[in-house]
Amino acid sequence: MPAVKSLRLRAGVLSAALLLFVLGVWYLATAPKATQRVVLTADQIEYAKLMGKDPSAQTTESAKSSFPTLGDMASTIGKQLSNPFYDNGPNDKGIGIQVAYSLGRVGLGFGLAVLVGIPLGFLIGMSPLAYRALDPFIQVLKPISPLAWMPIALYTIKDSSISGIFVIFICSIWPMLTNTAFGVAGVRREWLNVASTLQVSPIRKAIEVILPAAAPTILTGMRISMGIAWLVIVAAEMLVGGTGIGYFVWNEWNNLSLANVIFAILVIGLVGMALDLMFAKAQKAVTYAD
Structure with missing residues (x-):
């Protein structure tokens, strides 16, 4: 110590x-x-x-x-944090409201990815047939840039906010899915054999044997996916506009307020760090020493 x-x-x-x-x-x-x-x-x-x-x-x-001085940044930070939740119309909202909108979209997209990615990862990890059938599709879709999905989402969904949520979902599901499949497939054979010997039902075996053993790997995938989701939402909001921290950055750049742009970048980094620490603590809580 x-x-x-x-x-x-x-x-x-x-x-x-x-x-x-x-x-x-x-x-x-x-x-x-x-x-x-x-x-x-x-x-x-x-x-x-x-x-x-x-x-x-x-x-x-x-x-x-022309770059903001430290005094300019101190003044900007003090001004933004003094009233972070003000709302003076569509293009003039406080940084707190902008971050809240972004976190809401990230939460929805990430939640959908959890609902789809983890069960599908279980299926792939437990079934060699499902793995061989789905692996080509995963390998093709996984490396596609999030911005490449945005035009398709805007054309089909025709709603900028829901399109941003869809892009978060489609880009954050892959690390979660692949890590879940890897963790499930890596569960010790002897544990599964004991469960089979005791005639444990498949659902009970998945919940009481496979899930606890694969939980650290699953949370690693969720942690990576959350980082990607927070990264994607900033880029998506720059394109779709409206509200959110990404739109705030783009709007302040159009207003030639570089100090506000730098302040928003710092906020993005701090929020991303807080989200990562949250998953790191959860991952540590479910990790057991052999």
């Missing part, structure tokens, strides 16, 4: 040092430099007049990076 605590402490110090290094580089890269003279061409002067700007005011400028 002391060795584990020491390792965690050193890892924490190293993580903090890396964070400070990144923030230091960010600060230096965005720090304003000396004012310099800028010579505008005739085309630039004409463009400035068309945009309603004074060309003479642009002949001197502070050579400041």
Whole structure:
């Protein structure tokens, strides 16, 4: 235990040092430099007049990076978190509402994938015939990009929100299905033989023998699938629009608010990390030492 605590402490110090290094580089890269003279061409002067700007005011400028500074980010984060659930219309919602919409879609799509993928994985793992019959279809459908499914979903379903849920379902089902099949097929033969000797019914054998033995592998597949689902929803919402964290990123980019884009990226990463930790704890809870 002391060795584990020491390792965690050193890892924490190293993580903090890396964070400070990144923030230091960010600060230096965005720090304003000396004012310099800028010579505008005739085309630039004409463009400035068309945009309603004074060309003479642009002949001197502070050579400041257009990338948000740490101060800009602190201000943006404080503003967004001060009222995360405000709703001022279709294109102006708080970050809390946007994340809630995304999590709702992910939950529905992922839940459907669980309902289909785990039972089908059991069937494939327990039946060599089903494995040989379904494996070609799985291998063809598994590597298809989620964005490739979106046009088909929009054309057939004709609802952007449901189309996003469908894309999450179709892309997150494969890791869950294949890991479930692998875990079921890898259950020790002697355990199955004992269940057969005791004349345990197939349903009871699946629930009381196979499921506990295959649970760590099944949860590994679910953990991978959740990561894919959260990744897919951001890309899907950029395409379909409306609401969600992906749409928030795209809308803020169109508004040229790079600070809000970076803030949304941080939120996406933190939510994804929280979801992964949740499945990691569940996986650890069902893993038994031999």
